[in-house]
Amino acid sequence: MAGTVEQRFWRFVEKGDGCWLWLGNVHQHRPYGKFSVSGRTVLAHRFSYEMHRGAIPRGMLVCHCCDEPRCVNPEHLFVGTQADNIADRDRKGRRAPRHVLPRKLSDADAAALVAMGHAGATGAFLARAFGVSQGTVSQVRHGTSRAMATEGMR
Numbered sequence: 001m002a003g004t005v006e007q008r009f010w011r012f013v014e015k016g017d018g019c020w021l022w023l024g025n026v027h028q029h030r031p032y033g034k035f036s037v038s039g040r041t042v043l044a045h046r047f048s049y050e051m052h053r054g055a056i057p058r059g060m061l062v063c064h065c066c067d068e069p070r071c072v073n074p075e076h077l078f079v080g081t082q083a084d085n086i087a088d089r090d091r092k093g094r095r096a097p098r099h100v101l102p103r104k105l106s107d108a109d110a111a112a113l114v115a116m117g118h119a120g121a122t123g124a125f126l127a128r129a130f131g132v133s134q135g136t137v138s139q140v141r142h143g144t145s146r147a148m149a150t151e152g153m154r
Contacts, residue, residue, distance in 0.1 A: 008035065019070075019076060021072075024044070045069070045077055047072075065078060105130060105136075114140060117141045
């Protein structure tokens with residue numbers, strides 16, 4: 001695409017009253033926006049932070065106070081450590097207990113999910129079909145969310 005890096009960036013941003021959502025490509029395993037700058041992939045929220053606020057100190061994260069990973073609004077971004085990001089998550093009550101299957105899935109649903117995965121269904125398809133995150137799908141398929149009637153299917 002022609003234009004400066006900044007012009008290319010803005011082609012993929014939808015500004016709203018709050019979040020400015022990245023509409024371009026997203027990271028394969030995480031819902032963060034991404035695009036190419038000088039032949040390397042950069043995360044859109046980090047690019048936005050640097051464009052509006054300046055350099056990100058080495059080893060620091062760019063966190064979202066809005067909890068929307070596709071948001072690139074610099075007013076919603078802050079620099080912090082992994083510990084800061086975890087504390088922010090916990091303060092907001094977003095921490096899900098580890099190794100607990102969401103109540104939304106019954107044992108029968110979990111077994112069906114695993115069977116469909118073995119039959120070739122993708123994680124994205126299963127997440128949509130069962131109304132859970134792809135992370136939950138992965139945990140259920142690999143038996144790490146709880147001991148269930150899917151032993152031997154790991």
